[in-house]
Amino acid sequence: MSQRNSDGKRSAREALQEQRAREASRAKVRRTVVVASGLVAVLAIAAVIGVVASNRHSDTAARAGTAAAAPTGATGTDSLVIPVGAPEAPSTLTIYEDFRCPACDAFEKQFTPTIHSLEDSGQIRTEYHLVTLIDGNLGGTGSLNAANAAACAQDAGKFRAYHDVLYANQPDEQDDKFGHTSTLLDLADQVPGLKTTTFTDCVHQGTHDSWVKQSNAAFGNSGFDATPTILLNGKSIYGQNSALTPDSLKQMVATANKGKQPAKVTATPS
Template identity: 80%
Template sequence: MSLPRAKNGGGWRSAPPPAVALCVSERNRDGKRSAREALQEQRAREAARARRKRTLVVAGGVVAVLGIAAVIGVVVSDQNDNSTDSATGLPAAAPSGAVGKDSLVIPVGAPDAPSTLTIYEDFRCPACDAFEKQFTPTIHSLEDSGQIRTEYHLVTLIDGNLGGSGSLNAANAAACAQDAGKFRAYHDVLYDNQPDEQDDKFADKNTLLTLAEKVPGLKTPTFTACVNNGTHNTWVKKSNTAFGNSGFDATPTILLNGKSIYGQNPALTPDSLKQMVSAANKGKQPAKVTATPS
């Protein structure tokens, strides 16, 4: 049996069997449906991406706001802790003659000395006591001959590590002695009488006042009130915070003209300290010292 033929512009071509035509039609419909479904899926994916992007933007904004708020909170907290006295609400009271950034340095020696010895120390720190017992005569000699000026930064590291308030109270008392022009002498007395690290004896203000009697003319009503009232406590706390931000993490920390020289190999000795100062001061005139610093 021959297949039906259809005329096509004067010619004839074989007409496809009905089954074949049906298969083509089904494939076409399937193709169109697949294309629509693919388009719908693509649009759904794009919508989902847009929703995720909006969510991330909003979340990022929230995180940024919270981050800014946290930073502001830290700054405000730091200012509250270190810039004002918690008892009086007044600005931190620096001792008389304090110098440097935020007036956190107690200077000893001629201000125009050619070299500067920087000392970070804690009055409860046994390593600081060991340093002072070994180097105090040399440091005083270099100060009194105009070779160096010493800059003291008072730290309360032991209070933070062991608890108590001896580091804070002793540092405040030393700052009170600075007000009286007798910091160096009282500083040395505190180290000469430093208690065991575990014994927070300097927390007792009467102990600090009794030790002040070893410095002629220091224990006055003004000094006594300064010690008892913790006049410089906030200043001491601010000094300790500055130490925490300095990059140093131990006491004593000793610098000569900004370079760390202690706790290294070879070990620093009084003679090597003199040699370092002499080398640093080569070609420079020593300062004129008119009186031995108190």
């Protein structure tokens, strides 16, 4: 193993260990804040004026996503999976990720080229589950808003490219930059053909917010407790003290696919 590869493996492992330690610590100290001031006055005003709808597209505007509207092409139980790659691929890589999660970013930076190569050669399909752990731990809406925007990109057939752009531009974990729709729309400029009126409205309105929340709730009931969680054909292959490398992932897939034909890939997944 080259020194560069060794350093990359340690960096990803250390980031994963640090992230999971932070998540565990924050889960213990999470507090519930109850705001009870001015209730009588608020109820009195609400009875007179009702609910005021805002037409402004801003980060503070009410987001329209109420029903769990799954993005186009979503699969799996309750349509909570975003698939990438040929459906007939002989192996399935399952990825649970949070766009604000630094350990997820470390994983992506180390493994993305290998995953794309395996997808594009028909050896695997990847099934993404979008999670919002960091919003829950640190507050903010960056995990939710970024996941909604990624689901909007899936509607446009450009999930993979936009997913990669989000990780390439991930802010510091403490910075809720992805909570601003302006940031998410600016990043969409890096994906040719993505930033249409339909995509922009989907991002502003939070069209898939409820779907993202349902995906996160399913993760909470899955038995897994940290991101990233990576499975190959249902078996966990990446975690704390993981020795997984891009080369060993390719070898695992080759072993799993022994005697099986790769799927026919007609176009590069987007």
